[in-house]
Amino acid sequence: MSGAGVPDFFYREAQRLGYVARSAFKLLQIQKQYKLIKPGSSVLDLGCAPGAWLQVACQSLGPLRSGGIVVGMDIKKVKVPPQCDSRVQTIAADVLNFPRQKIRELSPQQLGFSVILSDMCHSVSGITTRDAALSAELGMRALDLAVGQAAISQSPNDDDGGPNESRPGVLRHGGHLVIKLLESEDAQDFARICKPIFNKASWLRPKATRPSSREIYLICQGFR
Ligand SMILES: C[S@@+](CC[C@H](N)C(=O)[O-])C[C@H]1O[C@@H](n2cnc3c(N)ncnc32)[C@H](O)[C@@H]1O
Known part of the structure; x- marks a missing residue:
């Protein structure tokens, strides 16, 4: 639905x-522009309810014989939605607390995922600074889970100092990461951290984003 309760174009198309x-x-749109998910990809979808991204991710894997997997996590219980096949599984868990080793164990041969998507968000309170801070907390968790503390610490933009190998990430080298954030100074910090540790990091505001929303997506390609 649109903000005014009238079904909009994307709602009707869905x-x-x-x-x-x-x-x-x-x-x-992200897939059309960046082609992150390919046949055989292993995809981790953080904040997957109600499951529309699971559907698109599964379609992007191509036919069942091409392989690949999609693991969706959400704090809410999510049923695997229609149009998904046996490559898709969901887990009800709080991403902020779920142990990263358990996430790694869900990836093929425990080697990590080739694509990590985070569309996580809290319900919007309307208090701009609070909403941006909560969004940044979820975004930082997604980034830390993906690349690990060592990569973040080695970024010249991180203030915390030396490398810390104790929290390795679950994104494979060469892999891609998408993080939803709300526009703010904190969001710009993410780009500064990600640019040196990925081959490319760019912003996208998809056409389906509601006009009233401040959400933007940081698209990080090619984890170094
Ligand atoms: C905008 S929705 C995601 C929509 C989804 N990409 C789709 O297309 O169906 C954001 C989701 O993030 C989830 N979320 C928020 N905080 C979370 C957390 N700490 N752990 C897991 N999921 C969380 C919410 O429950 C909500 O379902």
Whole structure:
């Protein structure tokens, strides 16, 4: 639905095409522009409910014989949505507390994932600074889970000093990371941290983002 309660174009299209939410069109646009998910990819989808990104991720893997997996996590219990096949599984867990080793164990041969997507967000309170801080907390968890503390510490933009190998990430080298954030100074810090540790980091505001929303996606390609 649109902000005014009137079904908008993306809502109607989602209904027509069998997507469980209009957010499907955000990942479809990311896929069209960046082609992050390929046949055989292993995808971790953080904050996956109600499952529209799971549907798009599964489609992007191509036919079942191409392989690949999609693991969705959300604090809410999520059923695997229609149009997904046996490569998709979901786990109900709080990403802020779930042990990273357990996440690694869900990846093929425990080697990590080739694509990590974070569309996580709290319900918006309307207090700009509070919403931005909560969004940054979830975004930082996604980044830390993906690349590990060592990579973040080695970024010239990190203030915490030396490397810390004790928290390795679950993103494979060469892999891609998408993080949803709310526009703020904190969001700009993410770009400063990510630019040196990925081959490319750029911002995207998908067309399906509601006009009233301050959400933006940081698209990080090629983990070094
Ligand atoms: C915008 S929705 C995601 C929509 C999803 N990408 C889709 O297309 O269906 C954001 C999700 O983040 C989840 N979330 C927020 N905080 C979380 C946390 N700490 N751990 C796991 N999921 C969380 C919420 O429960 C919510 O389902």
